[in-house]
Amino acid sequence: MTAPLADPAHERLTRLWQDWTPAGPLLPHELKTAYTDRWVRFHSLPESKRYAEDEGEYAILLDRYNTVLDELFAGGEVYVVTTDWADPSEPTQWSEHRRALHPEGTLWTTLDDTDDPDPEFHTRWYFYADRRRWQSDCLDPLLRAAADDALPGVFVTDTDLTRIHHPYDGGADVILATPAGRDRMRDRHTAWHPSGY
Secondary structure, three states: OOEEOOHHHHHHHHHHHHHOOOOOOOOHHHHHHHOHHHEEEEEOOHHHOOOOOOHHHHHHHHHHHHHHHHHHHOOOEEEEEEEEEEOOOOOOOOHHHHHHHOOOOEEEEEEEEOOOOOHHHOEEEEEEEEEEEOOOOOOHHHHHHHHOOOOOOOEEEEOOOOOEEEEEOOEEEEEOOOHHHHHHHHHHOHHHOOOOO
16 A cells, blocks of 8 residues: 655655756656666567567566566665646646556656747646555556556656666666666666667
8 A cells, every 4th residue: 555745755755856967857768868877778578579469468568577676676665656748838638547547646746848949849747756665566557558658757766766667668767776786687687678789
């Protein structure tokens, strides 16, 4: 059972992000370029297949996600973070679906993405978080939605923000605490790397 984050937990998560270089929060897809020296990518299906087509393939991708998540977080607590976005003047696009998959998540912070020179393409991102004890398979519906690209912008981190798992359609980006830790995890799962990795 999980409980929504209390305000002090939100503040702690924000402080942790701000201590990183570069300071966060970052959009989940930016993690791999911001922390390249600690980043590794794993594909969720054999032969780098992007989407599961049957329950057998879903079982493979969920096993791969949970294997890595267990290695990262077994026995500890994690923050589960989901995102939503919209034009700042409009309601969010994924709200109902996100709430159904992550009802424990409470609004943690927002981030305005204004990099595009055209204001029509500016977007506000909403980050929702909860803290829970990690258990294998506890996020399977959320992981399956991420794998289907039905809920982008999901990530899981330990409570010190030293390890991050960002699942998406086709795989997962993982940030480890150190380059050596990244190398050890990469070497344990060589068959799951993109070809030419």
